Amino acid sequence: xxxxxxxxxxxxxxGSLYALTALGVGLLFGVLRLINFAHANFxxxxxxxxxxxxxxxxxxxxIGAWHWAVMSTAVVVIVVALAVVTEFxxxxxxxxxxxxxxxxxxxxxxxxxxxITLLIYDGRPKAVxxxxxxxxxxxxxxxxxxxxxxxxxxVTLALIVSLALFLKRTRYGIxxxxxxxxxxxxxxxxxxxxTVIAVAFALxxxxxAAVSLLFLARTGMLAPRMGLPLVLIAFVATVIGGMGSLxxxxxxxxxxxxxxxxxxxxxxxxxxxxxxxxxxxxxxxxLLWRPAGLxxxxxxTERV
Amino acid sequence: MILDVERLxxxxxxxxxxxxxxINVAAGEIxxxxxxxxxxxxxxxLAIAGELTPSRGRLLFEGGPLAGRxxxxxxxxxxxxVPEGRRIFGTLTVEENLRVASYIRRDRDAxxxxxxxxxxxxxxxxxxxxxPAGRLSGGEQQILAIARGxxxxxxxxxVDEPSLGLAPKNVDLVYELLxxxxxxxxxxxxxxxxxxxxxxxxxxxxxMRDGRVQLSGTVVALKGSAELEAAYFGFDRGAA
Numbered sequence: 074x075x076x077x078x079x080x081x082x083x084x085x086x087x088g089s090l091y092a093l094t095a096l097g098v099g100l101l102f103g104v105l106r107l108i109n110f111a112h113a114n115f116x117x118x119x120x121x122x123x124x125x126x127x128x129x130x131x132x133x134x135x136i137g138a139w140h141w142a143v144m145s146t147a148v149v150v151i152v153v154a155l156a157v158v159t160e161f162x163x164x165x166x167x168x169x170x171x172x173x174x175x176x177x178x179x180x181x182x183x184x185x186x187x188x189i190t191l192l193i194y195d196g197r198p199k200a201v202x203x204x205x206x207x208x209x210x211x212x213x214x215x216x217x218x219x220x221x222x223x224x225x226x227x228v229t230l231a232l233i234v235s236l237a238l239f240l241k242r243t244r245y246g247i248x249x250x251x252x253x254x255x256x257x258x259x260x261x262x263x264x265x266x267x268t269v270i271a272v273a274f275a276l277x278x279x280x281x282a283a284v285s286l287l288f289l290a291r292t293g294m295l296a297p298r299m300g301l302p303l304v305l306i307a308f309v310a311t312v313i314g315g316m317g318s319l320x321x322x323x324x325x326x327x328x329x330x331x332x333x334x335x336x337x338x339x340x341x342x343x344x345x346x347x348x349x350x351x352x353x354x355x356x357x358x359x360l361l362w363r364p365a366g367l368x369x370x371x372x373x374t375e376r377v
Numbered sequence: 378m379i380l381d382v383e384r385l386x387x388x389x390x391x392x393x394x395x396x397x398x399x400i401n402v403a404a405g406e407i408x409x410x411x412x413x414x415x416x417x418x419x420x421x422x423l424a425i426a427g428e429l430t431p432s433r434g435r436l437l438f439e440g441g442p443l444a445g446r447x448x449x450x451x452x453x454x455x456x457x458x459v460p461e462g463r464r465i466f467g468t469l470t471v472e473e474n475l476r477v478a479s480y481i482r483r484d485r486d487a488x489x490x491x492x493x494x495x496x497x498x499x500x501x502x503x504x505x506x507x508x509p510a511g512r513l514s515g516g517e518q519q520i521l522a523i524a525r526g527x528x529x530x531x532x533x534x535x536v537d538e539p540s541l542g543l544a545p546k547n548v549d550l551v552y553e554l555l556x557x558x559x560x561x562x563x564x565x566x567x568x569x570x571x572x573x574x575x576x577x578x579x580x581x582x583x584x585m586r587d588g589r590v591q592l593s594g595t596v597v598a599l600k601g602s603a604e605l606e607a608a609y610f611g612f613d614r615g616a617a
Contacts, residue, residue, distance in 0.1 A: 244480055251466045251477045258464040261426055262529060263452035263481030 075215050080338055086222040088330020089229035090284060090291075092323045094307035095314065096236065097280035099322030102311060103253035104273045107175045111159060112281055112307070114186035116300030119152040119285025121194055123203065124295065128195035132295060137203050144203075149282040156278030157271055159186075164274075165267065190297045198296040207290055225287050232283055233323060236276065240319075245272045253317070313359045315366025324367055329356075378437075379404045379533055379564055380425070385434035387417070387424045394420040396588040397434070400566075402533065407555075407565045409575040411609060412585035418568040419461050421585075422537045425566075426458040427451035438533070453481060455532035461541060461568075463522040467511025471502050474510050474521055478528040488528070495524050516547025523554055527563075534558070536567045540574060552578060572609055576600050584608040 094116070101109045123137030123144065136147045163182050167175060207221035240246035245268070252259040252269045260266055284303065289295065306329055307322075314325025332355050336348045359367070380402040387395040395417040402408045410418050423429040425436060427448035436443040438454060446454070466474050475495070479488040496503040501517050502524060510521055519539060526534050539555065540548040548571075555578050558565060569575045575582065576596055584592040584605065592599070592608035599605045 244476075247469070247473050247476055248480065250469055250473070254466045254468055255464055257428065257448070258460065258466070259477065260447065260449040261428065261452055261458050261460065262478050262525065263449050264477065265449055266447075 078216055079218075080334055082216075082218055082222055082226075084331040084334035085327070086225045086330075087334055088327035089225050090288060090303065090326075091306050091310050091330045092326030093229055093232060093280050093284050093287075094303045095310035095322040095326040096233070096319060097277040097284070098304065098307045099311045099314070099317075099319050100249075100273055100277050100280070103317050103319065104249055104256070104270060105164070105175065106172045107164065107179060108172075108308065109277070110176075110179045110304060111182040111186060112277060113298075113300035113304035114183050114190070115152050115156055115278060115281035116285050116288065116303060117190060117297060118155060118186065119148050119282045120289040120295055120299060121190060122148050122151045122285075123289070124194075124199070124201060126193050128193075130195070130197055130199065132199040132201045134201065134203070137201065141204070145282075145286060148286060149279055152282035152285065153275045153278035156274040156281070160271055160274040164270070168266070187297055194295070194297070196297055198294050200293055201289065201295055202293060203286070204290045221287075221290055225291075228283055228287060232280065236280075236319075239276070245269065249273055309353070309356055313356055313366055315368040318366070318368040321366050321368030328359075328367070378402065379439055380566065381435070381437040382421070382425065383435040383437070385421065385424060385436065386432050387420050387429055388432045389420075393432075394588055395424070398585070398588070398590045400583055400590070400593075402564060402566050404532075404564050405562050406580045407559050407567065407578055408581050408583070409567045409569055409579040410583045410585055411569055411572050411575055412591075413570065413609070413611075415587075416585040417588040418585050419537050420588075422458060422460075422535050422566070422568055425451075426456060426535060428458075452529060455530075456535065457526040457529045457531035457533070458535045459522045459526040459537065459539070461537040463515075463518045465510045465513075465518050465521050465525070467509060469510055470507050471510050471513070471521060472506050474525055475502075475528055478525040481529050488530075491528060491530065495528065499524060514547070515543050516550055519543060519547065519551050520554060523551070523558075527558070531563075533564045533566065536565060538568055538570065540569065540571050548574065572605075586611055 098109060098112050101107050123134060124132040125135040127133070136144050139147065159182055163178055164175065167178055207224060208219060210217040210219050211223065240250055248259065248264045248269050249272060252264060256266065288299070288303065307326065310325030310329050311322045313328060314321030329352060332352050333348065336351050337345065340348060340351065378401045382398065382400040385395055385398050386393055398421065400410065410421065412418050420429060424431050425443070427443065427446050427450065438456060443451060466477065475492060479492060482488040499520055502521060505513060510518065513521060523536065536555065539551050543551065552574055555565065555567065559578060567575060567579070579596050581595050582593065582599055583590050592604065
């Protein structure tokens with residue numbers, strides 16, 4: 074029973090990271106019909122932002138050495154600025170382009186950002202130590218829960234609730250939801266396309282920054298491609314959750330997190346290294362069962 | 378004139394959907410553009426609203442050119458389009474649909490008052506205020522779409538095929554609403570296939586067919602005339 078609960082908490086924690094990433098990807102897909110692979114670089118750059126920019130093999134903390142609240146705020150500001158600037162430079166001139174063009178542009182942006190990261194920080198992975206006290210475990214009866222898992226789950230919950238409140242209660246949130254449903258109609262009512270899209274990018278930046286820090290605290294390692302596996306899984310999560318549905322993206326993230334942990338436990342040791350293949354088999358099964366994803370949205374309309 | 382459409386031409390690729398049409402609307406007037414399916418009526422509306430770019434001709438609103446303005450700018454100038462098929466935001470609540478429209482306004486207190494009076498006027502919207510708009514019936518959605526357009530406090534409201542796909546009872550409801558807008562002094566340009574319906578609310582009518590204006594005149598002059606039917610149907614019924 075204890076093992077089961079322990080695995081459950083692991084699954085929620087891993088699913089939280091996937092859900093946060095999937096929400097960042099899903100938010101932009103909802104508004105722009107853009108699958109932004111550069112989201113991986115937002116995560117990576119957010120993580121690298123805490124060290125002194127240098128090609129040295131040994132990382133020296135800079136922002137990472139500040140008080141955790143100041144550090145988190147600084148990383149959020151950096152990633153949000155990056156997200157908004159890339160929107161302005163890359164995606165705004167392509168406003169009337171079709172989704173495949175946007176997808177290619179996002180790949181190009183992802184590569185450009187990756188090579189800029191390599192130039193500044195070098196390609197070798199660097200060990201960093203942030204929040205080492207988060208590895209400590211809290212005992213709840215016989216259950217041992219690492220503080221990091223509690224933090225990950227708490228931050229995810231707080232961000233999901235805040236995002237939901239923002240989208241439901243605020244002027245820009247309601248405009249984002251209207252634009253996600255029918256962007257042309259929203260514009261006919263005077264909704265500013267550029268503002269709504271910039272706000273959506275900023276929100277995806279906040280989510281990416283949170284993932285940067287939580288993922289880095291988990292792995293303790295900086296690498297130029299560290300965000301990519303998360304975004305690939307997040308993309309899968311948005312597909313099985315139902316493209317265009319934010320609830321679906323979050324649910325999809327948790328489903329993939331759960332599937333990964335469950336398979337890790339139940340697969341025989343000799344085939345455990347092929348766990349991801351089984352996760353993707355499950356994804357295929359879900360899509361065969363529900364081709365439009367778990368949460369189905371209305372027909373996807375044209376954007377802008 | 379609040380709106381002047383001069384020798385407008387709109388193309389879809391190479392195909393002209395609207396050829397050389399001229400329409401004008403004076404403040405406080407209700408003008409209807411009637412014609413069969415494919416006549417180019419909705420295309421004209423979309424061009425005025427900034428959704429489509431004309432290939433030729435001029436669009437003037439309050440004497441200033443509309444060319445090159447986006448749909449969001451056109452809305453901010455005071456032109457509101459209630460589009461064909463209503464296009465309400467189905468996953469948003471009735472309240473949120475109305476709020477999206479009111480964000481265009483700077484006079485927030487007046488906008489809040491307008492919202493209240495709209496809700497008093499349409500109790501169904503008040504009743505379903507917090508329900509997803511997608512759950513409303515077709516007629517209720519049309520009322521919501523018109524209310525949403527009104528809430529932007531437009532100087533000119535474009536209403537595209539308001540009776541399309543509605544049960545006769547709901548069409549009555551929608552036309553009752555349009556009549557009340559007329560009494561409130563609103564300027565309206567309505568596109569409709571249903572000739573009999575518009576003759577009851579309009580001051581002037583333009584008949585469009587094959588992308589061209591075939592006939593125009595006041596309702597008083599044209600109502601029940603053979604000339605009107607011939608222009609609409611493309612033949613003289615009497616002669617046939």
